[in-house]
Each structure stands twice: as structure tokens, then as C-alpha cells.
Amino acid sequence: xxxxxxxxxxxxxxxxxxxYPKLRLQEAGYAMTVAAVELKTYTGKHGYPARAxxxxxxxxxKDFCGLLIPGGFMPDKLRRDPKVLSLTREFFDQGKLVxxxxxxxxxxxxxxxxxxxxxTGSRGIKDDLENAGVIWGDEPVVVDGNLISSRTPLDLxxxxxxxxxxxDQQNPAT
Numbered sequence: 546x547x548x549x550x551x552x553x554x555x556x557x558x559x560x561x562x563x564x565y566p567k568l569r570l571q572e573a574g575y576a577m578t579v580a581a582v583e584l585k586t587y588t589g590k591h592g593y594p595a596r597a598x599x600x601x602x603x604x605x606x607k608d609f610c611g612l613l614i615p616g617g618f619m620p621d622k623l624r625r626d627p628k629v630l631s632l633t634r635e636f637f638d639q640g641k642l643v644x645x646x647x648x649x650x651x652x653x654x655x656x657x658x659x660x661x662x663x664x665t666g667s668r669g670i671k672d673d674l675e676n677a678g679v680i681w682g683d684e685p686v687v688v689d690g691n692l693i694s695s696r697t698p699l700d701l702x703x704x705x706x707x708x709x710x711x712x713d714q715q716n717p718a719t
């Protein structure tokens with residue numbers, strides 16, 4: 546039973562959107578690997594550091610039970626990385642969790658996995674989501690199959706709870 550998630554990091558990630566779910570998932574018995582282009586410490590929008598545990602080039606979706614994509618301006622940079630897009634598609638195609646919040650939706654947009662799906666995100670990318678074929682929902686959390694999306698840091702509690710529920714259903718206690 547896999548109980549480790551993958552998350553992406555780069556500079557100007559949204560601090561709370563990485564750390565709140567990471568800590569909440571740890572409380573629920575899940576681990577998280579933080580992957581980036583380089584093994585170094587990255588700085589969030591509000592100055593909080595996040596150290597990469599793994600190189601993006603070395604990670605494989607088969608080793609994880611889900612993917613968390615925090616927002617900030619980081620997703621706009623990482624959506625140009627072919628490895629990030631292929632990983633995102635793999636998680637989606639394998640039916641594993643793909644959770645994104647705020648501007649994190651930019652990566653699933655570029656991975657072309659959202660057409661015809663229900664999702665939400667920051668109002669700042671609402672048009673981008675709709676242009677990618679999303680059925681927009683202005684709700685704290687939108688769940689469509691293995692996609693879980695949320696709007697802003699104000700919605701982190703229900704977002705993290707939805708992630709834990711999904712993962713617990715996929716990984717029942719033995």
C-alpha cells in the first residue's frame with residue numbers, strides 16, 4: 546500500500562498551499578516527497594522555505610499514491626517542464642489523486658487532463674480553466690473522480706480533508 550504523495554516545488558510557490566496539506570496528510574499517516582529541478586531550498590511567496598527531497602528527473606508516478614500541486618507563481622514556470630506534464634498525466638491516467646489549488650490548475654491545464662471535468666481554482670485562472678474545457682465550480686472544493694481542486698488558502702481545511710478522504714478510500718486500512 547503506497548502512502549506517499551508527490552508535490553512539486555519551485556520559487557514563489559504559495560507557502561500555505563504546500564505546507565498545510567503536507568502537514569495534514571502527515572497527521573493522517575501519509576508522507577510527501579517534494580520534487581524540483583534541483584536539490585536545493587526554494588522560497589515561497591511569503592518567504593517560507595521548502596527543501597526539495599528529490600529531483601523531478603528521478604521520480605516516477607508508480608512510486609506514489611497521489612500528486613499535490615500547490616499554487617503561487619511556481620505552476621506557471623513548471624507547466625513548461627515536459628517531465629512535470631508527463632507525471633501529471635500519468636497520475637491522472639492511473640486513477641491516482643491529482644489535487645491542485647489556486648494557480649496550481651495551470652499544470653493540469655497544460656497537461657491537457659481537464660477537458661469536460663469539474664474543477665475550481667483561483668478566480669485569476671478561471672478563464673484559463675474554462676478555456677481548457679473545465680466545468681467551473683465556485684466552491685471551496687470540487688471533486689471529479691481522482692481530481693480534487695480548491696480555490697485559495699481560505700479553502701485549505703476542506704481541501705486537505707477531501708484529499709485524506711480520497712486517499713483513505715484508495716488505501717483502506719488492513
